[in-house]
Amino acid sequence: MDYYAGLDVSLREISICVIDADGKSIARGCCPADPEGVAGWFRARSLSPKQIVHESGQLSIWLQRGLERLGLPSVCIDARKAHKSLSARPNKSDAADAEGLAQLARTGWFTPVHVRSETSDGLRCLVGARAQLISLRKDLEGHIRGILKTFGIRLTGIGKGDQRQVFRDQLASAGERDPVLRAIADAFICAHATICQAAADLDRAVKENAEKHPVARRLMTIPGVGPIVSLSFVALVDDPARFRRAVDVGAFLGLTPRRYQSGEMDWSGRISRCGEGHAKHVVEAATALISRTRRFSALKSWAVRLAGRRGFAKAAVATSRKLAVLMLTLWKNETEFKWKERAVA
The missing domain is CATH 3.30.420.40 (ATPase, nucleotide binding domain)
Known part of the structure; x- marks a missing residue:
């Protein structure tokens, strides 16, 4: 039995x-x-x-x-x-x-869940650890700014690299005004330097893994897609054969609209957002494609025209869905993104 x-x-x-x-x-x-x-x-x-x-x-x-x-x-x-x-x-x-x-x-009345491979989970944890350290750094910097504004001390903006050292120097200078601020500055400077170094190390590890990973390397040929987006996508999808049609990956990432139909009522709402948190990286790639990528491509041209007609927010979601389908297609076909020359009138 x-x-x-x-x-x-x-x-x-x-x-x-x-x-x-x-x-x-x-x-x-x-x-x-x-x-x-x-x-x-x-x-x-x-x-x-x-x-x-x-x-x-x-x-x-x-x-x-x-x-x-x-x-x-x-x-x-x-x-x-x-x-x-x-x-x-x-x-x-x-x-x-x-x-x-x-x-x-x-x-048999159940829905199986795909359990990702250990390799994909490792990539997912790597990208997530980097994001967590960056979030901790931003929280720490915001907390420091809030404390010093109470005493009328305003720190300058923080960029990358050496500017973060300038931020710590400003904090050290502010600590010279008061013994209490001195104790706070000493503790926060040490914590900030440690977090910045750890985040930089993980950022370097992410880029190295993306360069070594054959799929991520091909996905990075797409405009707007970098190491973070490519590794996040590879970690989320894990096995491209899971999707019979490439367009299904949009719903998997939560980038398709909700639908409610009952009797005579039938409407579509906002996107479902059913995907994991790492799916937001695809939207960031779409934003970079529309606003920061300078090299011409048919994909960018389509996205810019859509933004002009429907607004930037809707265009970013539609472009991210198109990027997801494109990344899955390149993955399945084992090909790279093909750039086209700008048309001449």
Whole structure:
């Protein structure tokens, strides 16, 4: 007889429920929150489930990879959609959720989640770590400005490289006015220098990885697409074969409008924004293409004309969707962006 298992995963333990093909509960229990613990729990009871289902969450990626390495037929499903089914139960508990997930495994009424490769996750973490350090640096600089304005001290703007050293020099000069400001300046100067150096190191690592990555290197031939955008896109998509049509990547990144249709009502709203936070880099690439890229291309010409007709904001979203489709197409075809000479009248 076929058996189906549901795993309700928490940080310390996993609640397990196994049911048969008729939906009857066969076994229940808990095990440590690790793949070996799950495999050991099934071995101890001589159970070989046909399908194991668990929800997406903090440990889902690590757990899914571990279960696959152990040869267990596991599937990670969308937690938001599973919640619609599990919330129909009057009582909420880990054991009840595990049973509900087992029932979903039996009926097949679930949406699998693509678990990215470790390589893609590494690139995603690298880009995210760089962005986090830059955010910390900006927060620190803004906090320093706010403190000094209380004493009537206004610092000049911050650019790149040496100008950040000028900012620290100004902060040191401001600290000479008061012992309290001196203590604050000493601590903040050290923290600011450390964060700037760490951000510069990660920025260098991002550029090096983009130059070495064959796909990212091809994507950077597109106007407006640089190391950050190319690596973010590669990390998000992971496997281009996931998309049967290249235009589907726009919806994946949350760049397509929402639609609501019921009876005689049918309207389209703003973009869904269902994609991950890294999808914003594609919009930044579109903005750079429209406003900062100087070299002529048919893509830039189209984007500029659209901005003139519909406004910059809508043009940036439409251009980012077109860029995403173009990047996926180049990835699948293993080609580079082809520049065209400006037409002569």
